Amino acid sequence: MTRFCAYMAAMTVQPAPKPTLADLQDEYEFLDADDRYRMLIDLGRALEDMPDALKTDATLVRGCSAAVWVYPTVLDDGRLHFLADSNAAITKGIIALVLMTVQDRAPAEIAATDIADALTPFDLKNQLSSNRTQGIPNMIALIRQTAGRYIG
Numbered sequence: 001m002t003r004f005c006a007y008m009a010a011m012t013v014q015p016a017p018k019p020t021l022a023d024l025q026d027e028y029e030f031l032d033a034d035d036r037y038r039m040l041i042d043l044g045r046a047l048e049d050m051p052d053a054l055k056t057d058a059t060l061v062r063g064c065s066a067a068v069w070v071y072p073t074v075l076d077d078g079r080l081h082f083l084a085d086s087n088a089a090i091t092k093g094i095i096a097l098v099l100m101t102v103q104d105r106a107p108a109e110i111a112a113t114d115i116a117d118a119l120t121p122f123d124l125k126n127q128l129s130s131n132r133t134q135g136i137p138n139m140i141a142l143i144r145q146t147a148g149r150y151i152g
Contacts, residue, residue: 025121044092050085064135066091110147115140
């Protein structure tokens, strides 16, 4: 028994790898509209928690039908990490998709990323109502402006 316990203690459980945007695109393509909604809602639920204290007027994204907050942080190596939240489940999922294109990347890489193009395969404009997608360009603009401020 002692040997088994030592073996188990030495084992490390690897977290499941996070899906990439390409992985999600492959799955999304084969889903019907209801399942696509569920996928987006699940992505939103998986977002890192954003403390309520960061949900201020300064972090509020303008022009979204739902309340959306985005707060950038800078990692030790200079990459940007965003915290984000929304009061609408489907919008939170859209935020998760947007963040998958830029999360934990260098500011110059974020500025050079065509976020809207990366989201094209998800066909969000045809999958969701216009008031659900109207704020996406504003989210993208805010993220790109933030990256621009940190390019050194």
